[in-house]
Amino acid sequence: MAHTDFNEEDFSRLLEQSFIKSDNFAVGDTVKGKVILITGDSIFVDIQSKSEAVIDIQEFTDDKGHHTIKVGDTITAYVAAIKRGEIVLTSKIGKGVVSPELLHLAYKNQLPVYGTVRQTTNGGFIVSVGGVGAFCPLSQIDTKVQQGDSYLNKSFEFAIMRYEQQGKNIILSRRALLDKIKEETIDRLKEELKPGDTVLATVVQVVDAGLLVSVKSLDAFVPKSELSHSRKPDLTQFEAGQTITAKIIDLDWNKVKITLSIKQTLPEPWYYINQFEVGGTYTGTIAKIIKSGAFVELTEGLEGFIPLSRMSYTKKIHNPHEVCNEGDSVQVKIIDIDHANKKIALELVTGEENPWLTATETLRDSLHTASIEEITDRGLVVVLPNQMRAFVPKDQCAIDRTADIVKSYQVGAVIKVAVITVNANDKRCIASEKKAQEIEERLSYQKFMAGQQSQGSSAFGQLLKQKFEEMQKKSKST
Numbered sequence: 001m002a003h004t005d006f007n008e009e010d011f012s013r014l015l016e017q018s019f020i021k022s023d024n025f026a027v028g029d030t031v032k033g034k035v036i037l038i039t040g041d042s043i044f045v046d047i048q049s050k051s052e053a054v055i056d057i058q059e060f061t062d063d064k065g066h067h068t069i070k071v072g073d074t075i076t077a078y079v080a081a082i083k084r085g086e087i088v089l090t091s092k093i094g095k096g097v098v099s100p101e102l103l104h105l106a107y108k109n110q111l112p113v114y115g116t117v118r119q120t121t122n123g124g125f126i127v128s129v130g131g132v133g134a135f136c137p138l139s140q141i142d143t144k145v146q147q148g149d150s151y152l153n154k155s156f157e158f159a160i161m162r163y164e165q166q167g168k169n170i171i172l173s174r175r176a177l178l179d180k181i182k183e184e185t186i187d188r189l190k191e192e193l194k195p196g197d198t199v200l201a202t203v204v205q206v207v208d209a210g211l212l213v214s215v216k217s218l219d220a221f222v223p224k225s226e227l228s229h230s231r232k233p234d235l236t237q238f239e240a241g242q243t244i245t246a247k248i249i250d251l252d253w254n255k256v257k258i259t260l261s262i263k264q265t266l267p268e269p270w271y272y273i274n275q276f277e278v279g280g281t282y283t284g285t286i287a288k289i290i291k292s293g294a295f296v297e298l299t300e301g302l303e304g305f306i307p308l309s310r311m312s313y314t315k316k317i318h319n320p321h322e323v324c325n326e327g328d329s330v331q332v333k334i335i336d337i338d339h340a341n342k343k344i345a346l347e348l349v350t351g352e353e354n355p356w357l358t359a360t361e362t363l364r365d366s367l368h369t370a371s372i373e374e375i376t377d378r379g380l381v382v383v384l385p386n387q388m389r390a391f392v393p394k395d396q397c398a399i400d401r402t403a404d405i406v407k408s409y410q411v412g413a414v415i416k417v418a419v420i421t422v423n424a425n426d427k428r429c430i431a432s433e434k435k436a437q438e439i440e441e442r443l444s445y446q447k448f449m450a451g452q453q454s455q456g457s458s459a460f461g462q463l464l465k466q467k468f469e470e471m472q473k474k475s476k477s478t
Helices: 008-020 100-109 175-189 269-275 433-455 459-477
Strands: 030-038 042-046 052-056 074-083 086-090 113-121 124-129 132-137 155-164 169-173 198-207 210-215 218-223 243-252 257-261 281-290 293-299 302-307 329-338 343-348 367-375 379-383 389-393 414-423 428-432
Touching: 074 100, 100 155, 113 132, 124 169, 132 155, 155 175, 169 175, 175 218, 198 218, 210 243, 210 257, 269 293, 269 302, 293 329, 302 329, 367 433, 379 414, 389 414, 414 433, 428 433
Parallel strands: 052 086, 132 169, 218 257, 302 343, 389 428
Antiparallel strands: 030 042, 030 074, 042 052, 074 086, 113 124, 113 155, 124 132, 155 169, 198 210, 198 243, 210 218, 243 257, 281 293, 281 329, 293 302, 329 343, 367 379, 367 414, 379 389, 414 428
């Protein structure tokens, strides 16, 4: 006879436990017990019963097939059935074995039941609760009803709103449970959330106006203007299911309205200025066009400005739309960075030859044939042969001071000018028609005198020289 460690003390303990255990259980009872064994398809639970208590392993298996329970865990379940000396349990009514008594208990005690939407019907859905058919009206399937087919073959928790004819007429509501959960969530979150808090949210839907998101099971909204520092945020970088970080900027518990901002969690655009330098050429996007030029986004929210005068090296641009439109990708050169005022001056890089690269002081006091491009009350805008644009002030025009400048010149006409000042950095060139006449007169005189010297001096030559010098003095005095 084999030796065992079983002694009288153990026998007394087991005998005592056998009197504690009973089968005084009924369908619908709520029980609590410890998991003592897990097999391929069942979980055995000690609920202090003389009979075995068992629950289907599928009730504790996740979508990947992993068990979410282990031996030693304590669970709370309902008695679903008692048959052949075995007590059948279920942790969620409808996920395992159900009976009319269990469903009636759920109805009386407002316990949630687990059901799968099997088909659509007039005004609602047919739902299987553990194999028992029930009806859920369309208005009760969700807080915001979506297309009917989107619910098919999906499982949810429901509340039994009506139980009649011994379970032959069961009306369900999922919305009632969702509303209850929402109320409980709101009460809890009122103590947790406040404006200024940074939270994690899940994108539910991308719409033209922004993002519909979920924050701790509550609906929230990120307006398009709060997605980034950019004037035109890119909605395509977001998708349903994506997790975002945002700051609460408005919180109205009366309307349960939460407004979030992603932008306020991001660095200010000027933070990125060290990525750019004066003289560098970069690719940007035309963000906004105004009469005087265009704003170009260099990186998210960081913009520079191209004035009209910097949109072409050779053409007079009257409207930015002549060379660019909002949304265009362009090449720009940084002319200046004003850190104090956080401004960036840009120049549009075109395929044109830049005449200003060769603009030097050697242009001064030289004669040029220029074409009149524009006539204003202040003077003339002319184009030099090298395509540089110059300005001839009215007092440097070869007309009487009282003359009407607009009537005295025609656009497209050609005049001779002399460059007075030139600044390549600022693309400023001042020219003079009077100065050109002086130079021409001086050249004519010098040519004449050179001829006179070769032929010998004359009284007429001396007189001409005297008159020319008088004219020069008079011109300079004016």
